[in-house]
Amino acid sequence: MLYHLLYPLKSVFGGFNVFRYITFRTIFAILTALIISMVVGGWFIRKLKAMQIGQYIREDGPQSHHAKTGTPTMGGLMIIFATLAATVLWAELNNPFIWLLVLVTLGFGLIGFFDDYLKVIKKQNKGLSGRAKLVTQTLVALVPAIWFYANPGFDTTLTIPFFKSVQPDLGFFFIPFAVFVIVGTANAVNLTDGLDGLAIGPVTIAAAFYMIFCYLAGNIKIASYLQIPYVRGVGELSIYLGAMAGAGVGFLWFNAYPAQVFMGDVGALALGGALGTVALATKQEVLLAVVGGLFVVEALSVIIQVSFFKVSNGKRVFRMAPLHHHFELKGWPEPKVIVRFWIISIILGLVALSALKLR
Numbered sequence: 199m200l201y202h203l204l205y206p207l208k209s210v211f212g213g214f215n216v217f218r219y220i221t222f223r224t225i226f227a228i229l230t231a232l233i234i235s236m237v238v239g240g241w242f243i244r245k246l247k248a249m250q251i252g253q254y255i256r257e258d259g260p261q262s263h264h265a266k267t268g269t270p271t272m273g274g275l276m277i278i279f280a281t282l283a284a285t286v287l288w289a290e291l292n293n294p295f296i297w298l299l300v301l302v303t304l305g306f307g308l309i310g311f312f313d314d315y316l317k318v319i320k321k322q323n324k325g326l327s328g329r330a331k332l333v334t335q336t337l338v339a340l341v342p343a344i345w346f347y348a349n350p351g352f353d354t355t356l357t358i359p360f361f362k363s364v365q366p367d368l369g370f371f372f373i374p375f376a377v378f379v380i381v382g383t384a385n386a387v388n389l390t391d392g393l394d395g396l397a398i399g400p401v402t403i404a405a406a407f408y409m410i411f412c413y414l415a416g417n418i419k420i421a422s423y424l425q426i427p428y429v430r431g432v433g434e435l436s437i438y439l440g441a442m443a444g445a446g447v448g449f450l451w452f453n454a455y456p457a458q459v460f461m462g463d464v465g466a467l468a469l470g471g472a473l474g475t476v477a478l479a480t481k482q483e484v485l486l487a488v489v490g491g492l493f494v495v496e497a498l499s500v501i502i503q504v505s506f507f508k509v510s511n512g513k514r515v516f517r518m519a520p521l522h523h524h525f526e527l528k529g530w531p532e533p534k535v536i537v538r539f540w541i542i543s544i545i546l547g548l549v550a551l552s553a554l555k556l557r
Contacts, residue, residue, distance in 0.1 A: 200287050220413060220433050223288040227437045228444035231284035235276050235448025243452060243459050246270035251318050269457060272314045273449060274465015277398075278307050280445035285438050293434040295479055298342050299472055305338035306384050306471035310463035325463065335381045335467070342475050343376035357427055357481050359488065359553035379483055380474035386493035387470030389500055389520050394457035395450055396522060396536050400492045400543035401469050402446035407489050407547040408476050409439035414554065415480045424554050427481035435476055442472065455533050488550040492543050496520045 200217065216222045246252075252268035282300060289296050313325035326334075346352050347370070354372040358364040368375055391397035414420050416433020446469075452458045470493070477486035487494050503519035516524040525535045 199291065220416070220436050224409065224413075224436045224440040227284045227288040227441040230287055231280040231441040231444035232448045234283055235280040235445045236451055238279065239276055239448065239452045239459075242273070242276050243270050246272065246459065251314075269460055271318075271460040272311070272462040272464050273453065273459035274307065274310065274461045274463075274468060276459075277442070277445045277449050277461070277465050278303060278468055280448060281438070281441045284441035284444065288441070289437040290434050293431055295432055295435050296438060298345060298479075299435060299438050299475055302338060302342055302380070302475045303468045303472045305341070306335065307464050307468035309334050309338070310388075310465065310467035313463040313467075331385075332381070335384060335471075336377055338471070339377040339380040339474075340373070342380065342478065343373045346376060346478055347373050351430060353427060353481065355427075355481075356484060359485050359550070375483075376478050379478060379486065380471055382497070383474030383477070383486065383490065383493065384467045384470035386490065386497040387473070388463060388466040390493050390496045390522070391461050391466040392520055393522055393526075393532055393536050394455040395453050396539060397461060397466055398446050398450050398453055399536065399540040400490070401473070402443050402450070403540070403543045403547050404473055404486075404489050405439045405443040405446065405469075407550060408473065408480065408482075409436045409443060410551065411480045411482050411485075411554070412436040412439060412476065415482070426554055429479065429481060432479050435479060438472075439476060442469065455536060485550050485553060488553065489547050491546040492539055496522065499524070 247270055251270055251272055281303070285296065285300070291297075309326070309331065313331065316325040347354060354369055355365045355367045358366075387397055387401060390400065412435040413433050414424060415426060415429050416431065416436070418428050418430075421428035449459075449461070449465075453461065473490065474486065477483045497520075499516055499521035500519045502515050506513065506515045517527040518524055522535050522539065526532060
């Protein structure tokens with residue numbers, strides 16, 4: 199909005215020319231989202247408490263978590279609001295990538311909202327059925343998948359990290375692949391959201407690194423130099439991801455151990471779906487498995503645990519899944535698990551960033 203209002207006035211006052219720069223608008227989108235989430239946070243938590251929207255802890259979870267029962271949940275609404283508000287203020291609103299990401303965020307957020315709402319109403323840690331979640335998430339993910347495939351300027355080839363000559367073209371199969379990336383990322387983030395600040399830390403880190411990827415992929419000179427796919431217009435998503443990172447840091451102010459509010463499915467699914475969509479938009483889909491490696495490992499730990507339990511007559515690989523619970527039951531204090539997982543996320547992000555040059 200500010201871009202459209204103030205940039206045309208550059209002929210009157212030359213200082214408004216700074217609005218043409220994505221870097222300038224990204225910085226202020228970060229600050230705007232951060233301020234909004236921190237200002238709104240306290241009021242929003244009080245409203246959640248007044249409405250008795252509290253988290254119900256799984257009965258088979260670690261005993262130490264039962265004390266968290268009743269902690270306000272659905273705090274992801276704060277993140278979504280701050281992200282979208284900052285984006286509307288600072289982004290170029292005629293960019294289709296922006297609106298595509300807004301649609302995915304709201305679509306997955308709505309699914310998560312209903313899931314959280316049912317948990318609150320039923321007073322137990324169950325919401326939408328697994329089938330209902332998968333079907334609705336797939337329907338939402340089909341929108342960007344088909345849009346990417348049908349867009350004449352979009353390439354359906356895959357970029358493989360560290361191998362510049364390996365670029366398989368998926369053709370029509372890009373659509374199911376894209377759905378898998380978006381839905382898989384959303385659910386992987388959701389599985390990671392099990393400790394105070396555990397999910398929002400890696401999400402913010404991933405958003406920050408993909409903010410860089412968007413800027414690089416949207417600049418034809420830099421993309422050519424780095425030999426990465428150039429995607430016209432995708433640089434504007436840097437502003438959206440900057441807003442997401444800023445909102446995430448603001449939310450962490452309240453979500454840090456001991457948490458005053460939980461993200462809930464409304465936040466985890468929305469943020470995960472958005473990250474998956476951005477990975478596809480930047481043509482760095484495979485790299486998401488590196489940047490979001492923590493989410494991948496958390497999801498795999500659940501798959502391995504469930505599969506091994508079924509084929510081994512009740513035996514377990516981990517003491518509890520997802521993986522963060524395994525380390526808790528091994529005696530790691532919750533803050534130590536959280537911070538160490540954050541450190542791993544930063545390392546993985548740096549490895550992914552190096553892959554853009556080492557090709």
